[in-house]
Amino acid sequence: MGEVVDHTDSRILDGNTSQSIAECTLTEPSELPPRYQIVDEDGTYDPERVPALTDDELIELYRWMVLQQVIDVRMVKLQRRGEMGTYASGRGQEASIVGCAYALEEPDWLFPYGREATALCIQGMPLRDLLLYWRGVEDANKQRANRTFPPAIAIGTHIPVGVGFSWGMALDDADSISALYHGDGHPSTGEYQAGMNLASVMDTPTLFYCQNNGYSISAPFERQTGAKTVAQKGIAYGLNGIRVDGNDVLAVYDAVRTARAHVADGNPTIVEAVTYRLDAHTTNDDPSLYRRDEEVDRWEEKEPVGRFERFLRQRGVWDRVDPDEIREEANAEFDRAKEAADAYESGGVEEMFKYVYDETPPELERQLAEFEQFLDERPDAYDFIEHRPKG
Amino acid sequence: MNATIVESVNDALHTAMAGDENVVVYGEDVAETGGVFRATQGLKDEFGPKRVLDTPITEIAIAGSAVGLAMYGYRPVAEIQFSGFLPPTFNQLVSMASRIRWRTRGEMSAPMVIRAPYGGGVRALEHHSESLEAAYAHIPGLQVVVPSTPADTKGLLLSAIENPDPVLFLEPKRLYRSFREPVPEEEYTIPLGEAAVRTEGEDITVISWGSMMPETMAAAENLEAERDISIEVIDLRTISPLDRETIVESVKKTGKVAVVHEGPKTGGFAAELVATINEDALMYLEAPIERVTGFDVPIPMLGMEDYYLPNPPRIEEGLKAVLDGGAGT
Ligand SMILES: Cc1ncc(C[n+]2csc(CCOP(=O)(O)OP(=O)(O)O)c2C)c(N)n1
Numbered sequence: 123m124g125e126v127v128d129h130t131d132s133r134i135l136d137g138n139t140s141q142s143i144a145e146c147t148l149t150e151p152s153e154l155p156p157r158y159q160i161v162d163e164d165g166t167y168d169p170e171r172v173p174a175l176t177d178d179e180l181i182e183l184y185r186w187m188v189l190q191q192v193i194d195v196r197m198v199k200l201q202r203r204g205e206m207g208t209y210a211s212g213r214g215q216e217a218s219i220v221g222c223a224y225a226l227e228e229p230d231w232l233f234p235y236g237r238e239a240t241a242l243c244i245q246g247m248p249l250r251d252l253l254l255y256w257r258g259v260e261d262a263n264k265q266r267a268n269r270t271f272p273p274a275i276a277i278g279t280h281i282p283v284g285v286g287f288s289w290g291m292a293l294d295d296a297d298s299i300s301a302l303y304h305g306d307g308h309p310s311t312g313e314y315q316a317g318m319n320l321a322s323v324m325d326t327p328t329l330f331y332c333q334n335n336g337y338s339i340s341a342p343f344e345r346q347t348g349a350k351t352v353a354q355k356g357i358a359y360g361l362n363g364i365r366v367d368g369n370d371v372l373a374v375y376d377a378v379r380t381a382r383a384h385v386a387d388g389n390p391t392i393v394e395a396v397t398y399r400l401d402a403h404t405t406n407d408d409p410s411l412y413r414r415d416e417e418v419d420r421w422e423e424k425e426p427v428g429r430f431e432r433f434l435r436q437r438g439v440w441d442r443v444d445p446d447e448i449r450e451e452a453n454a455e456f457d458r459a460k461e462a463a464d465a466y467e468s469g470g471v472e473e474m475f476k477y478v479y480d481e482t483p484p485e486l487e488r489q490l491a492e493f494e495q496f497l498d499e500r501p502d503a504y505d506f507i508e509h510r511p512k513g
Numbered sequence: 514m515n516a517t518i519v520e521s522v523n524d525a526l527h528t529a530m531a532g533d534e535n536v537v538v539y540g541e542d543v544a545e546t547g548g549v550f551r552a553t554q555g556l557k558d559e560f561g562p563k564r565v566l567d568t569p570i571t572e573i574a575i576a577g578s579a580v581g582l583a584m585y586g587y588r589p590v591a592e593i594q595f596s597g598f599l600p601p602t603f604n605q606l607v608s609m610a611s612r613i614r615w616r617t618r619g620e621m622s623a624p625m626v627i628r629a630p631y632g633g634g635v636r637a638l639e640h641h642s643e644s645l646e647a648a649y650a651h652i653p654g655l656q657v658v659v660p661s662t663p664a665d666t667k668g669l670l671l672s673a674i675e676n677p678d679p680v681l682f683l684e685p686k687r688l689y690r691s692f693r694e695p696v697p698e699e700e701y702t703i704p705l706g707e708a709a710v711r712t713e714g715e716d717i718t719v720i721s722w723g724s725m726m727p728e729t730m731a732a733a734e735n736l737e738a739e740r741d742i743s744i745e746v747i748d749l750r751t752i753s754p755l756d757r758e759t760i761v762e763s764v765k766k767t768g769k770v771a772v773v774h775e776g777p778k779t780g781g782f783a784a785e786l787v788a789t790i791n792e793d794a795l796m797y798l799e800a801p802i803e804r805v806t807g808f809d810v811p812i813p814m815l816g817m818e819d820y821y822l823p824n825p826p827r828i829e830e831g832l833k834a835v836l837d838g839g840a841g842t
Pocket residue numbers: 237275276277278304305306307308333335337338339399403541570572594598
């Protein structure tokens with residue numbers, strides 16, 4: 123162990139050129155920075171700051187958030203019935219999921235990570251494909267037309283890719299940005315930090331969009347970083363950061379609109395939407411092991427869809443809304459999507475061998491041919507394939 | 514104690530931590546919840562938050578800090594939540610963990626264990642099912658262990674923790690809870706680098722490990738009944754270092770070999786086994802060695818994954834190809 127240096131030592135303080143550690147160190151603010159909000163928990167709002175959205179658009183925002191609620195409820199039910207794989211619910215995060223995607227523009231790309239069903243739908247992804255994705259059908263990833271990248275299940279992997287993609291946009295003088303959705307655990311990965319640093323050096327049109335939902339599986343945000351916020355992570359990399367109330371859909375929309383303009387000019391930016399995950403991490407998780415009901419109850423009260431409803435009432439728009447009809451329509455849309463997903467015929471075993479390379483190499487052709495022949499000769503193999511107990 | 518594989522992991526960790534206060538256990542979600550598979554359940558309550566910790570999502574730092582802790586004198590046993598998230602550790606394993614002893618000319622070492630559930634077949638999401646053990650076995654200085662039974666799991670994990678060099682311990686998650694067997698309560702070790710002969714036989718040797726063992730055993734039983742032959746099944750248990758002796762002795766006896774693994778075929782560990790047998794027992798071979806493996810494709814998401822995984826009928830056809838001297842899958 124080296125000698126402990128006492129930095130209050132007068133010899134250091136007295137000298138003209140040297141400073142104490144406290145004086146020459148940049149310190150984190152002791153208070154949390156403000157969280158941008160337009161509508162408060164009661165639905166009360168500042169009319170000056172309400173973004174310029176028509177009543178129809180406000181209702182559309184509401185519809186999207188209800189769709190997110192419906193998708194989450196229905197997906198979890200399907201998973202419980204064995205008709206769906208593991209699913210990551212976005213309940214509680216409706217405002218942050220929808221507000222950001224709604225603020226993007228037509229040519230923008232979205233790089234998701236998994237907990238943002240309706241954001242993908244807003245980009246144009248058919249709900250059927252979302253169901254197929256969570257059923258583990260690779261065809262659902264054919265999302266080029268909807269300017270959406272396949273979800274990044276390995277945490278952080280999409281960050282440098284999204285940076286590279288938006289770098290391409292810049293090289294091409296394209297009028298678009300890439301929005302990289304991620305959680306508050308993502309900045310802990312090397313890929314995030316490397317990607318953010320490159321973005322700042324290359325001035326790429328990249329929006330780092332963090333849904334800080336309080337937890338990464340069981341780890342509370344304080345176990346991810348010693349920093350107080352995700353937004354401030356930009357500082358060391360020379361990026362701007364905005365911290366916004368993620369349960370206030372208008373604030374999220376407004377923050378992302380503002381950020382988007384800045385990002386499109388080659389200023390990568392972090393928007394941190396502070397929200398809360400009300401459901402389990404995924405259908406495989408048991409949150410009672412790591413968080414208290416009282417905490418969840420407190421956040422239930424701040425739940426964003428009800429808050430937006432209170433805003434619409436105060437704004438005088440609610441008379442035009444038939445919430446039951448909106449919910450029924452969302453359920454009907456889900457029914458149609460499920461029917462289409464059930465009817466979806468993926469190809470035979472050749473699907474597994476397709477798309478590994480542009481041109482399938484002879485060895486892979488050989489493996490496929492042998493496998494097809496095997497399945498002809500041993501149809502009993504299907505018993506193992508179709509009926510083996512799963513999970 | 515009648516235990517599953519995952520319970521044996523848990524028991525081994527309890528035993529190791531009780532026996533050596535330098536053993537520390539950490540990873541994502543391991544402390545508060547006992548890990549997504551509950552392999553580390555109860556450890557924090559018993560050994561406290563200084564020895565059982567949750568880390569941020571940082572596989573790079575989980576692996577790299579294990580090297581540092583181990584060099585300092587601790588015995589880190591780190592969990593990577595799924596083997597699909599091992600790739601970020603690769604740089605630390607290749608550049609650091611595996612070479613500390615070598616590059617310090619024996620002055621320092623990295624006695625650390627990285628545990629990760631591996632393999633497909635549990636309807637998991639993308640990146641949760643990889644079987645890339647061959648890639649790790651290719652790293653000089655790193656040992657790669659893949660148990661397939663509860664009793665082996667405890668003995669091998671305790672060996673791995675005591676081992677003076679770094680070990681990657683790949684746990685077949687599909688088998689985590691699929692069966693129980695008696696596991697001794699007391700502390701015991703099974704040496705790394707020793708294969709187990711699961712059934713003795715005269716007509717053909719089948720070599721496998723980890724998640725493929727139940728399928729391999731089932732196929733062997735079916736074929737023994739169908740053909741009135743006897744099959745020798747070897748469970749490697751450790752793929753690096755390799756137990757050449759058990760393999761070669763068996764090949765000398767049977768003259769015929771098939772290898773079964775879940776990872777892709779090209780560059781898979783079966784290729785290494787074929788080369789090893791060529792080197793040491795070529796003259797005893799009566800037929801070409803057959804490989805029954807996954808395909809050279811990324812492991813599919815759950816819609817197709819059961820097509821990818823070798824199953825007993827495929828393994829049977831592979832064995833028949835050797836026995837009949839023809840080509841199979
Ligand atoms: C590289 C990697 N390590 C671990 C995991 C396992 N895992 C899946 S989601 C998750 C937590 C993600 O937390 P966060 O970024 O906060 O997003 P959230 O799920 O809370 O929305 C972890 C650790 C993973 N998918 N990828």
